[in-house]
Amino acid sequence: MKKIIGMLLAVIMSSNVALAQEMANTRRARVISPEITADSVKFHFRAEYATTVTLTGSWQKMGEAPIAMKRDANLVWNVSIAKPEADLYYYYFNADGVATLDPSNSSLQRDGASYRNIFIILGDNSADYMDCPEKGNVSAVWYDSPTIGAKRRMLVYTPYGYNPQAKKKYPVLYLLHGGGGDEEAWTSLGRAAQIIDNLIAKGKAVPMLVVMPNGNANQVNANIYNVPGQPSSMLNNDIQSDMYVTSLIKDVIPFIESHYAVIPKKEARAISGLSMGGGHTLRTNYLFPGYFSYICPQSTGAHPHNQKNSAYAFDEGTLSNYLEGIKKAGYKLFWLGCGDVDPWYPEAQEFDRLLTQHGMPHTFYVTGGGHEWKNWRHYLDTFAPLLFK
């Protein structure tokens, strides 16, 4: 008896989750979801007592109704959709009014406080979103920001083969998230590590570091780390966006250039960001021209902060001065991406005209689609090969 218990315990110790699964299997078959076939994606969800279950996913058009699922004899709810085009997609279920994750799929992405399951449809457009055999590392890095008055968190990607103990030095892309995002948005929603891994492995992009700070000046880090019961990591809400932009120059860049094997020169610095981060990208170069040779705002435009009574309510003359400042400082690439149904598209078009008026060489990269990650992943995949060359 003791021996049998011992053997059982050994099994539990070596794989207690597998055992629990095994025991569950004797009661009911395992659900595998999603199932990706040649022409469909099938979703399955066990919910014995639910009366209505629906599926919502990012392949749907804005405002499209949730997709009804149907219960089978095993009390599993099922639905099949036509295979969408190659890309990364998120989805979630709703059972009797409660939005819930797919328990059969442990791969998640996070948008603010919302967790969603993900899957990938393979194809040319999504090839760089998949795991690459030669992977770089992503670190959660704490740095001191005297400008904001806090120790703050950022993610730092170092490319495959990076070794701080070796002599090789690398260039750096500073990559900024949008409103509602945080320092993890680009690695979670944006697949930034996979994209840069694949571009480097294919020889399309130069090996580089990617630095992803938290652009919400009133946070020390992403909200998910505010564990209930422990002191909050929120700062004073009055902290202005310009303090963040200033901290990029005064705190983040000096930290990176003193802690990593990087080239501390303008020619080896790029900056990009989406939406609010596109605004931060421009604002950084307005206030501190001459730090970046590569300037790549996404889904933003001429007046990203055109609020009345705001520090950003600058007039055309001020904007012209800012642009002349960037022109005078010099740059190698000015690359603006925007979707043609993005609400910011008219502002992006105006910015394109202004850059032309000022005689500033630039690329205005227009795609279909709106203010969405589908575009921002694609923009990173498109402009990163142009950097540091």
Next chain:
Amino acid sequence: MKKIIGMLLAVIMSSNVALAQEMANTRRARVISPEITADSVKFHFRAEYATTVTLTGSWQKMGEAPIAMKRDANLVWNVSIAKPEADLYYYYFNADGVATLDPSNSSLQRDGASYRNIFIILGDNSADYMDCPEKGNVSAVWYDSPTIGAKRRMLVYTPYGYNPQAKKKYPVLYLLHGGGGDEEAWTSLGRAAQIIDNLIAKGKAVPMLVVMPNGNANQVNANIYNVPGQPSSMLNNDIQSDMYVTSLIKDVIPFIESHYAVIPKKEARAISGLSMGGGHTLRTNYLFPGYFSYICPQSTGAHPHNQKNSAYAFDEGTLSNYLEGIKKAGYKLFWLGCGDVDPWYPEAQEFDRLLTQHGMPHTFYVTGGGHEWKNWRHYLDTFAPLLFK
């Protein structure tokens, strides 16, 4: 009109999540959950169409029934529990048979494929589980393992102030997870970064690196990164545990000692692990005595792999030889932790006797409780101050 739209867009860009929240607030009040008061923890969950909602949490005894929640006039389900003792707890809701997360609490931990919400009850016992102002960094690091034949993922904690560009060198704790876990178990469930941060900040522990590999030799990384639709990161299931133990010595340690500012000596190496990782801790020292001065298995014992027909079915004589090997190689600390209702407690007691029989100085640290993270967090908090001194 265009100006109003521009202003609206500016608001959306700078805080689209806040706006969505604001709009939601006009329809229904925001739910805050959990609420921690002086003597209770209150849970709240909006589920308009559910007929039964329950709460399950780690403060409950094994096998205890889920706690029924009660719906109020606003269609929010509520329940209050007596405040449990100081510690970190997890919980989840179940609505009409579907286990679901608390949408009001974005702090999660992950155990295998299961995500759970967490909260902390403040007190002496949990003080080191909370965010420390002086934080180290956690990196997801890919390394080549020729032993296993794959590039694999591990987490590496570097302490506050660590700078690979500086001259200071650090000791290293190799910290191993249990069955069902992966390379993220110790930072997610085990609060390893917070514990070491706090111990260092208080001057109780020496600044050190903590290396957390994936102990499932058939995985390249945690299962959650197997995104449906992309090639799987699972390896051949026949890969033996001894290959992992060998890869620790042949692949992991050389990688760490060539990429980080660490002291490449036995006196600056510690190893610990829980359950299966306790077995790996012992097995590493059985097969490769002399690599570690600090050996700290948790919740394991004399025969962690006592399966019939297994490579681990060694007899007393073989075990004695292994222990003599460790004794001969020499060590500074042999520290074994176990709960007195852990199923492994009898085996741990036997191991304690065997170490005494062999004249091997050691600590047998016995606590209440069983085979659970409550203990493993506490053990790390207890033995880490004894390392490298």
